Amino acid sequence: MSRTLKESPKGLQTWVMASPSRMARLARGEGTPGTRAAPTQAGNNDKRIEVRLDNADTIIQDGKKFKRYKFQVNKGADNPTLKTFADKNSHEVWSHADMSCNDGDSESAIINLFEDLEKNLKK
Incomplete structure (x- = not known):
């Protein structure tokens, strides 16, 4: 795996965590499967941040x-x-x-999300 790909989630995490409303929206699980979760397609976000999160399925497990x-x-x-x-x-x-x-704490949820994304990166 390229070093660039391995480090790319950090820039996206920085963008998400720069705004409490961005963190809250992700933490609530808003968004339809197949649509973009972050970053917004505005300005030079795609070029500068280089990666994105897309919404996938919502799963109910053990309530x-x-x-x-x-x-x-x-x-x-x-x-x-x-x-x-x-x-x-x-x-x-x-x-x-x-x-x-x-779960109440958006910041912790986002930190855990990005840790899991880094752990699950394709080799």
Whole structure:
């Protein structure tokens, strides 16, 4: 796995954690499967952040709600390595993570989400 891909979730995490409302929206599990969860497609986000989270299914397990997020590379990425990956298949899921929704502490939930994304990155 490329070092660039391995380090790419950190930039996305920084973007998400820069705003309490972004963290809360992700932590609540909002979003329809197949749509983008973060970052927004505004300005130069795709180019600068280079990766994205897409919404996947909501799962109920033992009475708890979990949201699956898929980690993908943006076609418009600045980094040539990431751009090459996206040009081959922009819909490839490089990692995924399930996050427990509505546990109250958005910041902890987001930190755990990104730790899981990093652990689950394709080798």
